[in-house]
Amino acid sequence: MLTGRLRLAFHVLLFAFFLTLPACFKDAEVYSSSGALSENLQIHSMLPSSGSIRVLSAGSQSFSVIATGVGLTYQWRLDDVDIPGEISSSYLFESSGFTPATYALEVVVTDLGGATDSRTWTVTRNDPPxxxxxxxxxxxxxxxxxxxxxxxxxxxxxxxxxxxxxxxxxxxxxxxxxxxxxxxxxxxxxxxxxxxxxxxxxxxxxxxxxxxxxxxxxxxxAFHDSCNNLNAGEICTLTGKIGIGDNTDISIAGSAPKVTILPGMISKHPNGLFISDVSNHVVWFWNQSGGTVNILNQSIAPGHFKVVAGSGVAGISIDGLPATSSKLNNPHGTAWSSVTQSLFIADYVNNRIVRVTSDGVLTKTMCDGTVTNTTARNTNGSTALSHSCPRPYGLALDESSNELFVSNSYPSASSIKVFDISNGNPTNWTGSVLIGLAGGSTIQNGNIDGLPIFAKVYEPMSLVLGADSNLYFTTVGGSKCLLRVYNRSGGLASYFSGAVTALNGELKTLSGNSCSLTEGVSATSAQFGGPTGLALYEAGGMVYGFFVPSYNGQRVLFLNNLGASITFGGREVESSMARSVLGLGLLGYNGDGLVGTSTKIYPSSILFGLLFDESSQKLYFSDYGNMRFRSLDASIGAGVVTTHAGESLQSGNSPLSELATELKISSSESIAYDLTQNSMGIFDSGYDDVRNLNLDTGLLTKYLDRVGSIAIEGDSPLALDAINLTSISFFNGNLIYTEGASAVSNHCVARVLNTGSGTTFWGVTILSHVINTVAGLLNASCGLFTSGSSATTSQMNWLNSSVVDSGGNLILSNKTDACIIKVDASGNSSTLYGTCGASGSVDSLLGVGSSARTILPSSLIQDPIYPENVMYIESTAAASSKIVYLNQSASSVNVLGAWVPAGSGKRIYTVTSGYSKSIAAFGSQICVASGSYSQVITSYGSHNVTCLDRNTSAPTLRVGNADAAPIKGGVQFVFEHEGVVASSALLYDPSGLSFDAEGNLYIAEGVMARVRKVKRWW
CATH class of the missing domain: 2.60.40.10 (Immunoglobulins)
Known part of the structure; x- marks a missing residue:
């Protein structure tokens, strides 16, 4: 046993030993408890070996070290903070647990004696772009x-x-x-x-x-850009030509086709030309000067072709509207007043003369709008507005005498009238019959020369005031086509080296009197067919000759009054002779840049405007049938023809395939959506053709192409025989079309084109890709429908729409017989609604024997909510059309606030503006059109489309002007109605409506030959 003092000394020594032990072990080799030799703490390697690591956003990265030493421990740290639980030699960095950033990752290794070592990585947790x-x-x-x-x-x-x-x-x-x-x-x-x-x-x-x-x-x-960028509730032109090319700079090469025109009469302005357009019902002005022309409250740049009167659709408007918002109907002659800076227009079909004043406002200034031939309408000296001007054709203004001359071409009331416009107040203007009374009190037509008390005219056409103050005009009536002059020069007038003379105040004929073409003869023997135009070649106050068109022979003749030979269009015309200077003699179009006599033209017996401009030596002419405004440059020896505006066949028969932007049809009368192809069928009533427009690609192909009228069963769709197609619809991708009209004696049928889906249709077997009749008698007379027979053995009348209900029944509207017909799956036909042969307006039960009556039914559609039911438009040609709902279900149905009992028909909505030809429905929406081109003297509806919520009856969309708007319908002049809110766009003659599978609305504007699209708005 140690003593206490020794024990204390031992403990002190032992404590000192342990204090020095780490230093001893630091560089010394030691033995483990097992007796093996061990090295001191050391990290031998690190993975990854690079100190900078990028870890992908969806990835992970393993980090590890290899170290030696006694009793090693590990601690992983991130940005100097211990990572809980990460105490092994490896660590998995998973990006999902970290936000994108750069981190300092460290591992610290510690041995038993407390010695440490570490390794560090810079870790970036990547963030993808x-x-x-x-x-x-x-x-x-x-x-x-x-x-x-x-x-x-x-x-x-x-x-x-x-x-x-x-x-x-x-x-x-x-x-x-x-x-x-x-x-x-x-x-x-x-x-x-x-x-x-x-x-x-x-x-x-x-x-x-x-x-x-x-x-x-x-x-x-192949759709227009405006359609490709539509927003909800906006409208565009899906197919057909956009606008009429208003304000086009036609001086730029290649710009002529941008203008759509059916040119009529031509008159002169000091800085350009006026050209009437009987297709768009407008008057154009072409600025031929080198500067901007301010005219009729418009500023027109050099070279530009601009509408100065007319809204683009036929009709008649109230006075006081802007000229370009006012309707004209086939404007013909025009005359410019330099004194008042106003333009007179012969509003042909409206039987009146209107004036556009310098402020751009249009008013009626002469004629009462009738063709009445009474004493009161022809009283000399009576007010201008009390006179009748039956079909006013030509105008000529003499500003020196303040007189406006009008040629009235109506056959039974043919005359030349003169209006005194000297009074500053137009209401005080007066009118007189210059030629036509022949001593009586009413107009007497004829072809008699002489003084006004004896003279008569018969269908006077173009009227020109010569520099010699004489009136020159052509006539076409009474089987005599004449060039005539009324001498008002104050002296004797002599023509063709004295061959014809006219006393002052005398009417004389200057040409031959036949209506067949004769040229290469003396001017007084010249003959021409349908000379509706006239131009004078004048210089120095002298009339050197006359340009007269001939519809027969397709030429323009020059009658030389110069006294010496002259060359026009490569043709020399001797003194007092008549020769053709323009026209090859064949109808058609063979291009520009040709000699005048080598150029095909397409003159019209209705209208052929001519004007010779002495300063440029150009003969301007209206190539009516080619829809081109052109000129013959006579300053060039051989003459060269140039098109200034227009393009042949703006509407008309098209090829078998084409682009949506290039569609040329006569009238887009009816459209129907085909769900199986996401395409729109377009029916062209002018040619009885049907085209298929792919709504994905904008490519058009022909479904039906009519070639004749004697139909057969098994007809080929591209060699179709048909008479007066009236509507189209689709059933499981197969095309159904109807034929017939009140004036057609056969082909009152419904037929099916089997596109390959199915073999039997309403009891009729139809081979793939051929056509067969499923209702009516093919090539047999139309007649009153009798219920209860096979559909293919039953007479029918004017079938004008079709639809298939959810039960597979074919439903047909019989417009003439005023009833709705049902054909069941076996082909048995019966009356579904109305009493065939008895029209009226009576709600009642469905089926045969009911007291129900209807009037002019059309535009059948299926109810998208209750597909066993159908609805249609009634009274399509009346000022108050209606929607009629036919409920074939077993329960009452509420539509637009009206309860329709089961098994009954009922009128559920009145189109107050009337003249509705189409209806469409999709989901909660029911849309109906108003406006018809069938009679243009009145507005005939509002020319709009109204869509209603079927549950609340509240309007959700209006396309076109409101019913109460003073302007009823119109067209866009350029692109002003493209890609705009639908309610701000104008429509004219909305004839067909349809929805696609997405709820977009399509509107066929019949006479405008185009289809519009409104993007889903609700």
């Missing part, structure tokens, strides 16, 4: 015309502040059509029609570690 599409931003496919281009733009960011790179691809590959630079790219199909279809544009943005991709679905098509 973030792409925000700027344009387009919509999730809908980007729509693009194949002749247009589209920009794509993104903003890209990277929270790691990495440099970004961009790669743009078209359908997964680089492409010359897609030009991308950095964050922007432009897709330009370059007019390559083969690119029409669906595509993907993509941009890949890389930060060097990860790539983010933004895709856009792109549909390249």
């Amino acid at each position: 973030v792409i925000v599409p700027v344009s387009p931003v919509t999730f809908e496919p980007k729509l693009l015309n194949f002749n247009s281009s589209a920009g794509f733009l993104v903003t890209a960011s990277d929270s790691n502040s990495d440099s970004l790179s961009y790669v743009w691809k078209f359908d997964g590959d680089t492409s010359p059509e897609l030009n991308g630079v950095s964050s922007a790219a432009t897709l330009d199909p370059g007019g390559t029609q083969a690119l029409i279809g669906s595509h993907i544009v993509s941009v890949s943005v890389s930060d060097g570690y990860e790539t983010t991709v933004q895709n856009w679905n792109v549909k390249i098509n």
